[in-house]
Amino acid sequence: MQTIYDESCKCSCGASGWINTSTTVSCTDYSVNADLSTGEQYYLFPINGNNLFSIGFVSGFWMSNLAIGNGTGWSIISRVNTFVRLDGFLNRSPVATTLPIIYKEVNVQQTHFVQISDGDGSDILRCRWAVGTTNNTNVYDECGGICHGIPGAILSSNNCSLTFTLNRSSIYYAVALQIEDYYLSTSSSPMSSVPIQFLIYSYVASGGCGIPPAIIGTRSNQACITTSVGSFITESVIAEVYCPGQTINEFLTVSPLGMQQSSIQNITSNLYQINLTWTPTANQLGPQSFCAAALDNTNISSDQWCITFLVGFNSPDLIRPSLIQGAVSPVGTIFANRSLFTAMSRFLHNRYGGCKDTLSVDPKLDGQQYRLVIWDSMNKFNSDHDILELCKLLAPHKLIYLTIYIIDL
Structure with missing residues (x-):
């Protein structure tokens, strides 16, 4: 194991106040040319239930070649929730992933997606800018000196896409976001809050062809x-x-x-x-x-x-990846914004040609990986369309009311 950073983060665990924990991680990726390395590590801590607390990495300092925040301190804060959810389970926080440095051409409108997902398949995920005051979910400064590090950038909350134009060349722009999960779309407060911070480097395109790989x-x-x-x-x-x-x-x-x-x-x-x-x-x-x-x-x-x-999920594995409803084809619920996906069950709403109904996985077909069995009753109309479209995964409803339909076709 190669240690790429040996510092401590702080955990505010209820009445115990802020305590230090190790941030030593194993190196997973590095680049000599880009002068960067990344890593991760898993630690197990006994934590009491029915508690809300924050984990923070607060230290310094940012590099000097930043458009906003030169030499300022770091502040990366996460909110953990150990209360039992309304569905009877403990909450699983969102997961956000992006490269630590993104390279984008200067003076050209760009869009960058942060990969977000959640093990609780029915949660509503939203992105927001990190806030440099205590008026936020974490009740702590979430971004130090790099809050809103790209002037004029627009963040889409629903799919965590960032649209921006870099107006200075050969310089780094810092981005600090929080990804939060909500039990319902109407919920006013998130269950947890996860930070992600990364850099965008601006460059001037060279002459010649100029088409990126x-x-x-x-x-x-x-x-x-x-x-x-x-x-x-x-x-x-x-x-x-x-x-x-x-x-x-x-x-x-x-x-x-x-x-x-x-x-x-x-x-x-x-x-x-x-x-x-x-x-x-x-x-x-x-x-x-x-x-x-x-x-x-x-x-x-x-x-x-x-x-x-x-x-830890079993795959229906009915199709190879292909375009589906303007998105892509992960095995799971497909969202049109292409950045949210979950897998919750082995029953799927589908469309194939003129057929539309519910599919399930038949273990007897395990030796025939790409076989799809369609009943006559599923055929609604004739069509030459030959792409299997996964429209929705079936999952238990959290609450059932007499005024809400529970059959979805």
Whole structure:
């Protein structure tokens, strides 16, 4: 294990006040060229139920090459909730993932998505700007000197997309966000609050072709793959270049703990690939995300590409990834904003051609991975459409009222 940071964070656990805990982590990814490293670690702490408390990493200092916040202190705060939810379960906090540095061209409108997910499939997830006062969920300064670090940026709360134009070149912009989960869309207060902070570097496009590379392959961006603990996972990340003389020098990545990646392979004249292998462990239950960007020989980066593994879920595995309803095809509930997805059950609302009804997974078909059995009663009209569309996963309703329909077709 390589330690990439050895400091302490602070935990405000009820009446006990602020206490220090270790932030030593195992290195999962690094880049010599970008001068960055990332890591994660799992710790188990006994915590009393029916409690709200905050975890904070408050120290210093930010780099000097920031558009806003040069040399100011860090403040990263998370809110934990151990109260039992209305559905009888303990809450699972959201998970947010992005590359630590995003490369974007100056004076061009850009959009960046933060990958967000939640093990509680019915929760409503929302993004917001971190707040530099105590008037927030955490009741503490959430962003230190980098609050609203991109002037004029617009944040979409529902899908955690950031739209912005960088007006200064060769400089870093800091972004500080909080992702929060709500039990219902009408809930006024979140159950928990998770921070994510990252940098965006602005560059001036070089002359010539100027087309950035793109990550392509068998998985769509923001796809979700269900898997079990202890299973051996292999994935490929493929980048394509479009300009003469353009090559891929590096893949910038953020990986789950334990994931391994191969060296870059030049599989054709314009395609470059890395292979991933990973065996998830029992303490990695729930969403685990991997993100990557391809960096070419002129230091131009592709857009971020992410996939999420839902560890501990069984997959219907009925189709290969493909476009579905303007989104992508993770196995789970598909949201049109392409950044929220969950898997809750083995029963799915679907459309295939002119057929529309509910599907379930039949273990007797395990040896026939891509077989789909359709009853005559499911055929509503004739159609040549041959993509299986997963419209919705069935899950128990939290509350049932006589005035609310519980059959959804």
